[in-house]
Amino acid sequence: MSSSAEVAKGVTNSIQEYLQSLPRQTFDQLYAQPATCLATLRLLPPIAKQVVMRLLYTQKPVAKADVEVWCFPDHRGDLQDSLSKLSRLHICTDYEEHLQMNRIFQENFHNALVGGGDHVSFGQPMNDNKGEVDIALLDRHAAESWETVLHQLVGTPGDRRPKAVTKLLLASGLQEFPDDGGYSETNEHQKMNITSKGFQFLLLDVNVQVWSLLLQYLGLAERQLNMDIVQVLNFLFQIGSLELGQAYSVEPLTDTQRRVMEDLKYFGIFYQRTKKSRKFYPTRMATSLTSGSMVSSRKPEDSQGYIIVETNFRMYAYTDSPLQIAILSLFVSLQARFQNMVTGLITRDAIREALTKGITSDQIITYLTAHAHPELKKQSPILPQTVIDQIRLWEMERNRLRLSGAWLYSDFTDLNEFTQIVNYAEPLGAVLWKNEKRRTLAVTEEGHENVKSFRKRAAAARAGGAGR
Amino acid sequence: MSCAEDINLLAVVVDTNPAAWAAAASDPDRPLDFVKIIEQLLIFINAHLSLKFDNELAIIASHADQSQFLYPLPPADPLDAADDEPSKxxxxxxxxxxxxxxVVSKLKELVDDKRTKSAEHENRSMVAGSLALALSYINRIKRANENNSVQSRILILSISPDLPSQYIPTMNCIFAAQKVSTRIDVCRFSGRKYGGESVFLPQASHITAGIYLDxxxxxxxxxxxxxxxxxEPSMRKTLLLPHKDQVDFRAACFCHKNVVDVGYVCSVCLSIFCSLSKKCPTCQTVFPAPK
Known part of the structure; x- marks a missing residue:
């Protein structure tokens, strides 16, 4: 459980970081939508949430000293952190030792609570009288689309290669062209290669994958597609508040938002029966965007876990999904493939190959643990300890050589001079290597200046002593 | 911050005793409008739901002669399945x-109910029954989310006077809540013509480490x-919140349901009586005659 909690935390942090990078005016436009206010509130730490709720129905600015006594003295630090977060998100502003809530946020969050205003930010539901679309279909659609994206990433041959996906994978640095030719319309169909970042991406949790791609999309929308970032963000926060299995009307959406929907459709975030359809269905991927809870968007049988690892480094994976097999082949040398399973061996060569691609041993271990077969999960630790240790050792093997800048001191006239310098340099931690027989000494770059001046002083003292 | 991942369950018990609210509405000093109170309560409930995606909620009406769930309603309820269901x-x-x-439709139903009309003149509220309902719902949610820890608390909005006849069930519920570490918060209205000093509810919040607020x-x-x-309960270590220093620990006697300051206690079963008898009516122990 703790790993998924950490993942959720990571997701909220990355969204917050993105939001904090936006200019103030953008926030005022963002908070004009109650759905955005609601989603932003849910991103906040618990104390900040309470502060917002307390200030919500307070019209006048509140003295900061008064806010401070809300907390027990030993939690003042947490409160300060929360307050600074609030001001970075422009929910509250500091002014002359007083806290003043952003009026726009205040008004629209109140609208969200009482359901007032006229903003259509929680989606215009439509009657689905045909009843063809159910939750199972949406889940299937989301899983298939997302898998297609991942397939495209690993380079499985396929005919569905939407331009939006290609562009995004390229912009996020998950894929690149073999020769750094850059992106242009002409070589659009050229085969792209997965980068080391892309490999790491494959081993992440689905929700983190979705969010990191969406954040990339936001950047892309701003820089290349000339979209209004406020509308895109509002739209993303809005779909987080929609209900799974309900049809919503396209009508209230702006042109920008329709374009976003067009692009994001390929990622399985929405479902539309036909391209011209006037309604859309959010999938589980969309509705769990802002929840922070890890509602897996994969099919239940996938999320169950399918990998068995034995102490003899053999791996059995009960899967027929080409994607999962492709991911496994990143760090397992596969031996045989059957109708419902593959077998392989975790070898030094396979792991080393993965390591050279930038995948870390921790990522491999996390992936194997997360997708462990229920039978394997009954053990503690889940993976055999020998295998975990060995994968770590193989990673450490690559770190045997450490490069550091150094100065070489040699050709000392006598042993006395040599030991004098060693005795000076060693307490400083400046000695990297020394050889008494050959009277040679390697000194770190940081320590070089000190050692050099000491040697000069020592030489001068000796010369002086000899002269006397 | 493991508590940040917990599911927060809030069970609200609303006192809907018509007699008390009628009296409150006509109070000369502090008139209370039931509709306005419910409106404010609903905003508060929305605020609770807005804090986190998976915050859970139950609302129970404690009426003059019955306790009823206002939310969530059973899925088979015709109200949910109705064809003319207004779209959101x-x-x-x-x-x-x-x-x-x-909440609104259930409350209307409750007020219009013929059965309660006869009980309307009785100024009482089934708090014990509502607490029991709340605790069983909390237990159900805990069972359903065995993988996640559930933080639960009960909030009682109370206006009716204490009902000594319900002393034993109320105390049983309080101790049950204490055992499952569920805090009971009490929000009490009192004016000249309604409310008045409550004896049981401050004990409820005191025993379960909840908050009592007049x-x-x-x-x-x-x-x-x-x-x-x-x-939420995990925040109570951080935020300074009001608490009641003086708690009235008086009990109601088991024989006549009177609230007593000093009484007799059975040395075997700890039952409380207002008058001396030869035999304990609860456990049939024969007391030695006083010398």
Whole structure:
């Protein structure tokens, strides 16, 4: 459980970081939508949430000293952190030792609570009288689309290669062209290669994958597609508040938002029966965007876990999904493939190959643990300890050589001079290597200046002593 | 911050005793409007739901002769399956809409109910039954989410006077709540013609480490609710919240249901009596005759 909690935390942090990078005016436009206010509130730490709720129905600015006594003295630090977060998100502003809530946020969050205003930010539901679309279909659609994206990433041959996906994978640095030719319309169909970042991406949790791609999309929308970032963000926060299995009307959406929907459709975030359809269905991927809870968007049988690892480094994976097999082949040398399973061996060569691609041993271990077969999960630790240790050792093997800048001191006239310098340099931690027989000494770059001046002083003292 | 991942369950027990609310509405000093109180309560409930995606909620009406769930309603309820179900307006968050609609329609049903009309002149509220319902619902949610820890608390909005005949069930519920570490918060209205000093409810919040608050200014109820009762149990270590220093530990006797200061206690079963008898009516122990 703790790993998924950490993942959720990571997701909220990355969204917050993105939001904090936006200019103030953008926030005022963002908070004009109650759905955005609601989603932003849910991103906040618990104390900040309470502060917002307390200030919500307070019209006048509140003295900061008064806010401070809300907390027990030993939690003042947490409160300060929360307050600074609030001001970075422009929910509250500091002014002359007083806290003043952003009026726009205040008004629209109140609208969200009482359901007032006229903003259509929680989606215009439509009657689905045909009843063809159910939750199972949406889940299937989301899983298939997302898998297609991942397939495209690993380079499985396929005919569905939407331009939006290609562009995004390229912009996020998950894929690149073999020769750094850059992106242009002409070589659009050229085969792209997965980068080391892309490999790491494959081993992440689905929700983190979705969010990191969406954040990339936001950047892309701003820089290349000339979209209004406020509308895109509002739209993303809005779909987080929609209900799974309900049809919503396209009508209230702006042109920008329709374009976003067009692009994001390929990622399985929405479902539309036909391209011209006037309604859309959010999938589980969309509705769990802002929840922070890890509602897996994969099919239940996938999320169950399918990998068995034995102490003899053999791996059995009960899967027929080409994607999962492709991911496994990143760090397992596969031996045989059957109708419902593959077998392989975790070898030094396979792991080393993965390591050279930038995948870390921790990522491999996390992936194997997360997708462990229920039978394997009954053990503690889940993976055999020998295998975990060995994968770590193989990673450490690559770190045997450490490069550091150094100065070489040699050709000392006598042993006395040599030991004098060693005795000076060693307490400083400046000695990297020394050889008494050959009277040679390697000194770190940081320590070089000190050692050099000491040697000069020592030489001068000796010369002086000899002269006397 | 493991507590940040917990599911927060809030069970609200609303005193809907018609006699007390009627008296409150005509109070010369501090008139109370039931509709306005419920409106403020609903905003508070929406605020609770808005804090986190997976916050859970139950609302129970403690009426003059019965206790009823206002939310959540059983899925088979005709109200949910009705064909003329109004579709959600686009300006309202789906979850808020569901709760508000269920509470309002259920309350209307309760007020119009013929059966309660006869009981209306009786100024009482089934708090013990509502507490029992709340605790069983909390238990159900805990069972359903065995993988996640559930933080639960109960909030009682109370206006009726204590009912000594319910002393034993009320205390049983309080101790049950203490055992499952569920805090009981009490929000109490009192004016000249309604409320009055309660003996049982301060004990409830004292025993379960909850908060007891007399609302001095009912028109600002929402602010009291947001300040005092919104922080989830894990936040109570961080935020300074009001607490009642002096708790009246008086009990009601088992024989005549009178609230007593000094009474007789059976040395075997600890039952409390207001008058001396030869045999304990609860456990049939024969007391030695006083010398």
């Amino acid at each position: 307006p686009a300006n309202v968050y789906k979850q808020f809409f569901d709760v508000d609609r269920a 609302i001095p200014e009912p028109s600002n109820l929402l602010q009291y609710l947001l300040y005092t009762f919104l922080p």
